[in-house]
């Protein structure tokens with residue numbers, strides 16, 4: 001694998017630091033012949049760059065696209081820089097039980113296997129939306145039931161959040177680069193809301209849908225979120241509301257944020273378990289899932 005001395009060809013977009021494979025290297029990873037891959041590159045089925053010496057190089061994000069869309073098996077996970085994938089391959093999960101499996105791995109604190117499972121779901125063609133609204137939501141719901149029964153529940157909630165965040169960061173490196181001209185989306189969870197995972201997921205599903213994103217994290221004062229929007233002019237702002245003990249004036253604060261955004265024609269989309277605290281406001285859209293967030297963001301981007 002090398003990243004040196006490449007020219008962009010045939011519209012393949014890649015980030016400067018992105019790894020790339022020769023047809024031979026990739027053929028060993030996915031078990032196709034080198035000549036098949038060379039043919040696909042030359043016919044444009046697979047986008048590639050060429051080194052100054054004329055050698056074909058397939059960017060990793062393009063290799064990932066090929067694996068996902070063609071449902072190709074990964075025979076050598078290490079060759080793809082993802083050795084933890086073999087953990088998921090050694091003990092395959094029954095379809096439909098991915099949320100339960102993820103819960104068990106999070107409960108065991110097995111961070112590598114968690115990463116392997118999420119990467120394997122993604123490589124098998126599942127979208128990040130499906131993974132977020134499906135197995136991740138279910139596994140965290142199960143984790144959330146533990147604290148009522150055992151003292152260790154709280155640290156398990158923190159650990160599960162950390163392990164999933166790390167796994168999602170690994171998946172983020174597999175996404176196709178977003179053009180600098182793509183619409184921007186920014187968002188956060190408000191002051192008093194410590195929940196980091198939902199706002200992180202919002203940012204990743206939007207990035208996978210082709211948006212530039214800035215996740216401003218949890219516990220952010222809404223006046224700061226308004227200021228960020230005024231400076232950055234995003235197409236949309238998301239607000240994730242999970243905490244069940246929000247400040248007494250939370251509804252009024254969200255209304256003020258929506259007013260400031262509406263003055264710049266920026267729409268606010270709210271979601272999360274406690275989204276009911278957001279007021280009914282013409283500039284606020286209420287959504288129940290990451291799928292609905294992306295659908296709404298796409299509508300707004302088309303209109304602008």
Ligand code: B12
Pocket residue numbers: 132133134136137140141142143144145147154157158161192193194195196197198199201202238239240241242243244245269270271272273287288289290292293
């Ligand atoms: C992790 C966690 C914590 C961690 C958070 C760590 C961190 N850094 O993020 C910590 C330990 C801090 C914590 C604390 C508490 N927690 Co807590 N926590 C959880 C847990 C297990 C997971 C939350 C999570 O990340 N879920 C993953 C996301 C992806 O799933 P989701 O929230 O369902 O989100 C989906 C949708 O709502 C939507 N969505 C979410 N955000 C957005 C945003 C937009 C814009 C859109 C469109 C959609 C959208 O898409 C998501 C995917 O489908 C939940 C259980 C659960 N069911 O969620 C309990 C849970 C929320 N906590 C609970 C409780 C009681 C508490 C505590 C009071 C006590 C405790 N357990 O420690 C404190 C209170 C903290 C506070 N100030 O509010 C309860 C709330 C009960 C209630 N009244 O409803 C829950 C439900 C657990 C339970 N079953 O009892 N918690």
